[in-house]
Amino acid sequence: MNMASFYRYSGKRYNDALLALGNVRIGTLHDFRREEHKKGIADSNEGKKTVSHVIKYANSDDGHSIHFDAIEKFGAIRGRKGASIILENVHLSQDFNYPDCFVHCSSFEYSKVAMSQFGGAESCVEIFDVNSFYYRLTETLSAVYPVRLLALKRVVYMERVEQWDGSTWGVHPALIKEPIFSPQVEVRAIWQPRISGPIAPVVINDVGLIKFCRSVPLPE
Structure with a gap:
């Protein structure tokens, strides 16, 4: 799938290193939670969210209901098959x-x-x-640490408490940022490790990345 250009806003020495050496720092989701990062990068809630569903009243004798789908999805209670169940003022949540x-x-x-x-x-x-840039970057990262590219998508700016949509768990937690960050119009490449264990940010140098990038003037 063809995509429009992406833009990397950074200190001059970092972007110069990218254009000269193919120098790229690949962070980790949990590392972004550290307060030591600069404004616009640090977010203590990275990768976290809650999905909730409220049931004011539901009676199983009234027929099929989204509320009883929620009870099953959230693993809240297990009723005896054929039994009548009445639910009132129930708040379900999944972190x-x-x-x-x-x-x-x-x-x-x-x-x-x-x-x-x-x-x-x-x-x-x-x-x-x-x-081409992210295909190459995935290959290079995989040579350091086995990974698979999970997503290359735009971030969704929303609150981290999400209402259940009736079937799925909604937006991927690693693609959520609070609305205050929305002017960044961020896009993320996310790689899932193929092996277990702790991970840390990786800095790589791959001159093969240079041909997919160029310096551009600062936007006015």
């Missing part, structure tokens, strides 16, 4: 804390507003061949 994974972030928008969201940004690199 998610997604396991650590590798993450590389860019912006989908070339604008001064987007750039202002990344603390310390003073230069911009355009990734103009997105598919």
Whole structure:
């Protein structure tokens, strides 16, 4: 699938290293929770969310109901087959804390507003061949730590308490950020480790990435 360009807003020395050496830092989801990161990067709730469903009243004798689907989905109670069940003022919730994974972030928008969201940004690199860049980056990362590319998608800006949609668990926890971050228009590549154990951010140098990037003037 063809994609529009992505943009990396960062300090000049980091973007210069990308263009000269193919230098890329691939972070981890849980590492983003650290307060030491600059504004726009640190978020203590990365990878976390809650899905909830409220039942004011439901009677199994009234026929099929989304509320009883919720009871089964959330694993709340197990009724005897054929038994009548009445539910009143029930609040169901399921917490998610997604396991650590590798993450590389860019912006989908070339604008001064987007750039202002990344603390310390003073230069911009355009990734103009997105598919080739992330295919190569996945291969290079896999040579260091076995991974599979889980997603290459835009972030969804929403509150971390999500109402159950009636069938699924909704937006992937690793793709959620609070609405206050929405001007970043962030897009994420997410890699899932193929082996268990703790992971940490990885810095790689791959000159094969350079041909997919170029320096562009700061947006006005």
